[in-house]
Amino acid sequence: MNGLHLDNIAITAGGVPLVALSAHIPPGETLTVMGPSGVGKSTLLAGVMGTLPAGFALGGRLRLNGRELTGLPPEDRRLGILFQDELLFPHLSVGGNLAFALPARLRGRARRARIEDALDRIGLSGFATRDPATLSGGQKARVALMRMLLADPQALLLDEPFSRLDTALRARIRALVFGLAADRGLPVLLVTHDGEDVPPGGRVVQLGG
Numbered sequence: 001m002n003g004l005h006l007d008n009i010a011i012t013a014g015g016v017p018l019v020a021l022s023a024h025i026p027p028g029e030t031l032t033v034m035g036p037s038g039v040g041k042s043t044l045l046a047g048v049m050g051t052l053p054a055g056f057a058l059g060g061r062l063r064l065n066g067r068e069l070t071g072l073p074p075e076d077r078r079l080g081i082l083f084q085d086e087l088l089f090p091h092l093s094v095g096g097n098l099a100f101a102l103p104a105r106l107r108g109r110a111r112r113a114r115i116e117d118a119l120d121r122i123g124l125s126g127f128a129t130r131d132p133a134t135l136s137g138g139q140k141a142r143v144a145l146m147r148m149l150l151a152d153p154q155a156l157l158l159d160e161p162f163s164r165l166d167t168a169l170r171a172r173i174r175a176l177v178f179g180l181a182a183d184r185g186l187p188v189l190l191v192t193h194d195g196e197d198v199p200p201g202g203r204v205v206q207l208g209g
């Protein structure tokens with residue numbers, strides 16, 4: 001069955017249960033995880049990504065569009081990840097940051113055209129050679145979002161991705177993310193403290209408390 005399945009996921013830290021969840025996120029839908037600080041929201045995303053710290057263990061099964069993720073290395077999971085603190089690579093230009101997500105076989109003119117098209121779609125035409133340090137917060141957020149999408153993910157994992165943006169920008173970036181996810185039929189697992197981030201009609205699970 002398509003979508004992201006978390007079947008009886010249970011994460012332990014040093015053998016002690018930390019967080020547990022069972023859920024199915026159909027294509028194009030968002031499941032929002034909320035809960036108090038320290039309850040294990042980011043750890044849950046790390047479990048899905050396959051990047052749990054040493055001493056943490058994941059039980060249960062993860063499936064994405066019928067494909068078993070459990071046991072796969074993070075780079076083979078086809079997950080798009082966007083974090084609050086996610087920074088663009090400072091030593092690469094804006095275009096270089098986007099190129100990082102493109103397949104190596106795409107070269108030369110085709111590669112440049114793909115990057116220009118991507119910049120155009122986020123309203124940043126002509127920004128390819130810019131140093132990321134010269135961008136505003138919202139421009140950086142759009143580049144990070146596009147870099148995530150260029151890697152052609154099959155699901156999105158978002159950890160407080162909007163929290164550094166001001167109110168107006170927040171609404172725009174939020175609409176861009178959920179619009180693209182819906183268009184591409186990507187399941188989204190979102191962690192946030194802000195109920196405003198929950199897309200209309202989206203499901204919410206509360207962890208702890």
Ligand SMILES: Nc1ncnc2c1ncn2[C@@H]1O[C@H](COP(=O)(O)OP(=O)(O)OP(=O)(O)O)[C@@H](O)[C@H]1O
Nearest residue numbers: 013018035036037038039040041042043044053054
């Ligand atoms: N790398 C790590 N090594 C050891 N313990 C960790 C590590 N990362 C997180 N923890 C612990 O795991 C627990 C859950 O942390 P996590 O970051 O998942 O919480 P959270 O719900 O995302 O919190 P917040 O809302 O503050 O971001 C906390 O007790 C935290 O101290």
